[in-house]
Amino acid sequence: MVAAANTDVVASRYEALESASVAFSGIGEELHVAGDLLKSHRLLAAALLVNLASELTSGIVMLLRSTREYPAGTLLRQLFEIEYLAFQAYADPSQLEKWYGADPVALRRQFTPQAMRKALGGVFCDQEYWHHCEVGGHPHPRARMLLRKYASRLSPDAFLLPDSVQHVRRLWTSIRLLMPQLDGGDGILDRHAKGLTSALANWERVENPRVLACDGIDG
Structure with missing residues (x-):
């Protein structure tokens, strides 16, 4: 049985x-509470x-569970930009602070997906982002991949x-690496990491190795 059809694997993904x-x-x-108390733009950012x-992750789950894959794909594309920002932040x-306080011109110059990928030296693949823009971003013929009305061998x-x-x-890797660099971050991380760490370990244990290898980093 392929991994995608294995109910234990699917459950571990959710x-x-x-x-x-x-x-x-x-x-x-x-x-947020710490940022307000300390008047720290870094913590607030x-x-x-x-x-x-x-919010994006929760939305993806709700849409996937209701078989609305196309809008789930649009949220996943947005999550890319959170990934880029989080990677920049831990590095x-x-x-x-620069992102949080940037004016519209600075946001367009420094924090667009393309600008962030360039600043990160190619860690994230252009083609990966472009693919997600095509299937779950801008209107594009390839978006039919995420529509159940179009017959496909794979749902x-x-x-x-x-x-x-x-x-x-x-994203979680970047957040874990960022948190110890923030005031009080170690304690916050310790209080909230256990459930996700366990869930990811379970997913890695049951997932198809070929799926695990396709993480998209460096192409």
């Missing part, structure tokens, strides 16, 4: 996404970033669900 939404929400809430990740936490969730978990796992 568990990972749902656990991520919960963990991100808890982390974001604590960062991190809080906003992680809260956005929570250089000062980027958080859209069979590839969109594991792909979503891959991106959440990548």
